Structure formats: C-alpha cells, structure tokens
Amino acid sequence: MGNDMSGLTLILRRLGMTLLVIVCVSIITFMATRLLPADPAALYAGPRASADKIEEARIQLGLDKPLVVQYFSFAGDALRGDFGISFRTRQPISSDIKRFLPATLELVFSAMALAILIGIPLGVVAAARPGGVVDQLTRLLAISMASVPSFWVAMILQLIFFKWLDWLPLSGQVSTETMLFNPIEPITGMGTLDALLGKNWVGFRDAFLHLLLPALTLSLYPIGLALRMTRSSMGVVMKERYITTARAMGISSTHILFKFALKNALAPVLTVLGLTFAFSLTGAVLVEVIFDWPGIGAYVTAAILAVDFPVIMAVTLVGTVVYILVNLLVDMAQAMLDPRVTLR
C-alpha cells in the first residue's frame, strides 16, 4: 500500500487529516468552555460590575448570539490569528501568546537538544556491551531521571546551584542588571538566541546561565527516555546480520555503533522524542512556575485558575497545531532515514 501514491499526494492527504483534527479540537474546546458554570460576560465585566455592565459585555462579546454563530465568528477570528482579549490580562491573546510561546519553545528546544546530545550517545555506549557496567549504570540513571518528579528536582537544583554554591541564578530569564544595563533586543523572543543575534555577549552569558537549570530539569525525562529507547532499539539492531558482517570485516566498533547501527536504531527514538516535545510544550508548566520562566505553561495555568476561557481555547488550539506539526516533521524525518516508511 502507499507505493501507488506519489509523495505529494501523501503529504496533502496528511495535511487534510491535520486540518480535520484541528477543526474537531476547536469545536470541542469551544463547547467545553461554553459548558462552564461561570458566566463569561460577568467575568469580562470584572469584579463588582453592575448588571448593565454585564449585559453590555454580553453584547460586546457576541454571547447573546446563537452558539453556531458564536463558533463561526470564533473560528474565523482564530484563522486570522485573532483570539480576542484575555479576561485576566486585558491584553490581546495573540500578543500574549507571541510573548510567552517563544520562551517555552526556547526551554523545550534546549531540553530536547540535551536529550539528543546526552541520551542518545549514552544509549549507544550502553548497547555496546549489554549487561556491562555502563549498561547497568545508565539503566539506573535513566529510570531515576524518568521517574523523579520535576518540581522536586527543580528545587534541589536551586538549592545546590543557587543557595549553596551560588553558581547559577535562581529564576527568571535574565538578571535585573542585564535587563537594565545590557537589555537584549527582542527578535525571536528566545533570550539566548536574541542575545547571539544582537551580539550582546554579556546578555548572552546571563541568559544562558538562566536557561541552564530549567532546561536541565525539563530534559531529565526526555534524556532517560531517549537513553532507554536508544539502548533497546540498538539491542535489536546489533543482532542483525549486517552488523556481524561489518564486525567480521574488521571495521572499528565505534564506527559500527554510531554509523551503521545507530542510523537504523534511530527511528523509534525520534518518534518518542517527537511525542515528548509536544507534551513538554504544555507540560513545562511546573518547571516554568518554579523557575519563574515567562512561558506559555505558566500563562495558561493562571488562565485556568481565573476561568479565562478565551485564553484556554487559544492555547489549546495553538498547542494542537504545534503538536501536529512536530509529529508531521518527525514522520518526514523518519521517511528520510528509512526508505521503507511511507506517509500514510
């Protein structure tokens, strides 16, 4: 199956599915927020508002119209990137997301980079000698990394690196001094990247040091996952005949491990990391709150507590789109790595 279809058709079909999923998610989030017991007009009008004000807000928000009309106006605005005004911050939600999403992406990208740079090589080394000391140690490491709760690790890291050693900053994206005297010009919204682009070395150093602890905390689970997935996937590949052949030909074992075996073992690892990426996007909230990282997770948590339903809808939608896009990219990468995989 699939061979009779061109790659382009496949991608189009996949995109069609993606659109369908997004529409479904938008309908579900829309309905869910309408079923909440709180009256959005009263929330919008603010505390101690008069009945007239609340009625005015209802008309202003279009809440007096039938549900179907409300959904289409919501969907139409969302397509144009307009998610309305947050009840809580009184700011346009699109500008809030533009401000908070890059910070989370910076954190999640860094965590993923750490997972790939640490988890995969360790997994390969562990697979080189199954049952060896390295294998046993990394197994223990991976399990503890994946099982220890991130908020606990975060606080322990703060205790060690801020309170005892005083090597790394406690929280935030940059220090007050940098903010005041070497401000990083916002370009992408990712502190470290913007500092590099703006050649602000003092700012870069500061932003990088601020990024270390939260990124490390967030990366523990993906590192453990990547390590174990690589290890077990490598275990299967290493038993393949072509590996034995390569060994017999006297090719160095490092070369075999990293060049021949890893390429074939990478597919499941990528899939899992793709899923983890999307999960971390909203799952970063605990880390964001503890490190006061101005990301989308902390933003949506505050919104949930305040029943700020336009924000909840907007973030759910944006999260869904990012999730689907990342998984599409992972699938495409799979296809490139392994010619047997087709995009179904």
Next chain:
Amino acid sequence: MKKTLSLIAAIVAVMLWSAPATAQSKNIFTATYTTGFIDLDPSTAASSEIAVLANVYEPLVWWQPGEDGADGTLVPGLATSWEPSEDGLTWTFQLRDGVTFSDGTPFNSEAVKFSIERAQRLEGASAWIWWAVESVTTPDPLTAVFTLTDASPIPLIASSAYSAWMVSPAVGDKTGEWFNAGNAAGTGPFLVRSYKPGVQTILERNTNYWGEAPEGAIDIAVIDNVEDPVLREQRLLGGKSDWSEGLETDNLEQIDANENVSVERFNAFQNFFGMYNTAKPPLDNLQVRQALSYAFPYDQLVNNIMSGQVSQARGVVPAGMPGHAEDAQQFTQDLAKAKALLAEAGVAENSLSLTVTYTAGSPEPQKAAEIYKAALASIGVELTLQPMSWEAQYELATSNPETAQDIFMMFWWPTYVTSLDFLASLFRSEDSINYNLSYYKNPAFDALVDAGAATMATDAASSAASFEEASRLLAADAPAVFLYDQKSTYGVSNDIKNFVSNPAYSHVVFLNQISR
C-alpha cells in the same frame, strides 16, 4: 564534529571573557508581587496595579493613617487646601503650583476637570465614587470647584486608591490600551520605563518631580510578578528581592529569623466574615444567630490557622477606621451557651442542617468552614460546605433568599476609607439584592447609617459617632459572624529604610519614601 566542537569552544571562550554586569552606581529596589497587574489605566484600575500607579500618579488628597491606631487624616496631595460651601454642595480645591505631568503638560484645574470627567466617562469598577459630582469648573488655573448633586465628602473620595489619580489632559481620547502598552502621564515621583504585563514592570525616578527625594533615594524600581510562593520566599532570602508580598503564613517566623530580612505587619482595611441568611428560618431568629456566633472557634482560626497574623474582628468596620466601635459586642466561643440559646429558640436537638458557601480555591475560607463544621457538629448542628466559583456563589445568593445559602463567607474592603462602604454596602436594606447578602432589614440601623452619611461631608465627628452607634447595633444583632481583620504582611530587606504600608493603598510601596 570538529566544527561543532570549535563552535562550542568559541562560545565558552566568549562566556568566560565577557564579565558579568558589574555593580552600577544606581540605587535599585526590587519588589516581588504575586499576581500580575491587569489595568494600568489610572482612571479605571481597580486592583493591585495601584502598586505602580501610586508612584507614577498622585491624587488631589492622600489619606494618612494615624500613629498607633489613632484615626487617620487627610493630607495635601496635588491640592494644597480645600473648603466646602455652607450647604456642602460645593467643594473648592486650591491646587499646587509649578507641577507638570511627565509629558510636559502643566498640572492645573483643567487637568483636575479632565481627570474626574475621564473617570466618570470610562465607568471603571470604582468610577461610582464620583456619583455626586455634577460638574467641575475652573475659575482660575489653580482653583477647581466641584459642584455636587448631594452633599458628599469629596476630599475623602479624592483620596481613593482607585479612579482618583490625576492624569494629563494630553491623554485625550486614548483608552486603557495606550496605558497597557507601557505609557503613562502622571505627576508622581516615578516614570514607567518598561511594562511586561503579568511579568515585570520597571520604574525609574522622575527627575522633574516637584517634591523632594529622601537621602539614599531609590533610582530604579523593578517590580516582578512571581506566582510561586516558594520562589517568592527564595528570592527574598537569597537577596534577589528587597521586598515581597504573599509569603506563606506558616513560614513567616522562619523568614523573620533570617539576619538580612524582617517580616513587617501593618493594619489592613480588609476583613473576613460569614453572612447569615436573615430572610428565612432558622437564621431569621436572633437567638439562633447568637448561638451560631457563640459556636465559632475564633481562637483556633486566629491563632492556629492564621498563626496570629490577623486579629479577631469586632463588628464589621475594621479597627483603625473611623466608625469602628471599640466597645461593640465581640463573641467568643462558648458551646454551652450556644446550646442553651438553641434550646431557648425552640430548636430541637440534632434537627438543624445548614449550608455555607465560600469561594473555592482560597485556603482561608476553606479552613474556617471546616473548623466551623466541627464546632457546630458538637452542638448538634450539621453544616454542609459548598465551595464554588465566586460567580456561582454570588449568583446563588442574589437569586432568591428563600432558596439561597444559610451562611455566605466573603472578604470585603472599601474603595476609599469610609465605614459607609462596610455598613451601607453590606447591611443597609436593599430593594434588589446587591451586596447585602444577609438580606438584613433594620430601619433603626438604616436610620443611623443615613444620619452618618448625611453629616460625613460637613461634620466628621458626629458622622463617625453615628457610624459607631450603627456598628454597635449591628454587632449585637449578629446578622453575620464577624471573623477577622486582615493584616498586611511583607518581607523586607533590612537595608531598606522607612517602609510603611498605608492601609488605604494596600500593596503599595511608596518608592519616594523608602531609601537604602
């Protein structure tokens, strides 16, 4: 691989060479607040954003607390003096000369007129304070005349923390959007340098400020909004923050023990109580209400749960505010008496079943309701706890008193310093239910409140006497169980001097008052 390695090496080298930002000669003050600010528009803001506004803008009149619990007084702000007409229907303000807004516009009577009219036009949550103002006229640049429809204490109202800030007329038709983009146009000692909603606000000294700066004055103030209480504490104790609100009650002792930080407490005009449903049995009966008020474990709430950070309330007007009666009846827990009162009221044993509503997610009402339930159980009264969202709680209470809750727990604070906002808003008879959620109707009480309100503008002493009498009557008639008066508690770095919290402007650090 080699390329990557050399790139990493280059980055590390850069990091080692670029020295961290060195200590600057600027005097920087960092404050940590809990939730983010919502609305920086001085005419409509109705919440903790006054932390920023009170440093960037000024009112005509400030309210100043008295020393050692004495009644507070009004002191000049942008007005230097004020005078009512004989009938109390006109107030004339003399304005401070030589003051300019940060945008260069001079401050004068036109600016006063503009500010009041802007607050009225935008109808923010607190704009009602100006309800009696019919017009503001400007006979000369330094005289503003308020013409009223009803005699009302305009200087006191002008000291409000909300909707009373003077804003530059050059603002014109601009709305909240302009202010929330980080713009400002006030006369205060500080300017808004940058504003990231929900995250951080940076203020810097206004070098053109008309007033004086203290010795060791603050140059720059960085206000961070941090949601996590543990992190707020860490920042304070780790020297990353000079001042913090929202510290956890259980940790205050430990924070105070830190050699660089102390915990400071001030009166706050906010209190916490449970309103009895006096519109239906059994709480329409005074003896039942008294029984329930004798049953509450006040000591446990004040000393154990709130760790002594609050004081037990005496009536509805908080201590320190004119109209608070120091000799009003205060209930203490007496279960035997409560039981006897129930029997006297003809309530059969184990026959009473009541519900209490409170806002879900806030810890104090939850704990208060739990200990109340336990205490009531011991006198044979069953209490059902109903935590709900504020909107749902309020909707239930305002729908139909006959089917509404029996006890409604809530916090209350005034818009400006007047006990009228406690006595009239909460207990004066209402035709349609607004905030009198006890559904209390007592003509004698209403008459006292009205007498106090009538003389508020012209005779402060007799007005306060009427309010005190109303407070006493209310405390004895027990239409609510009055629980505690809140205190404001802040963690402050020891090298910050002269920090004083003003209960009329809670959350505010007056940046031109403190020094280092």
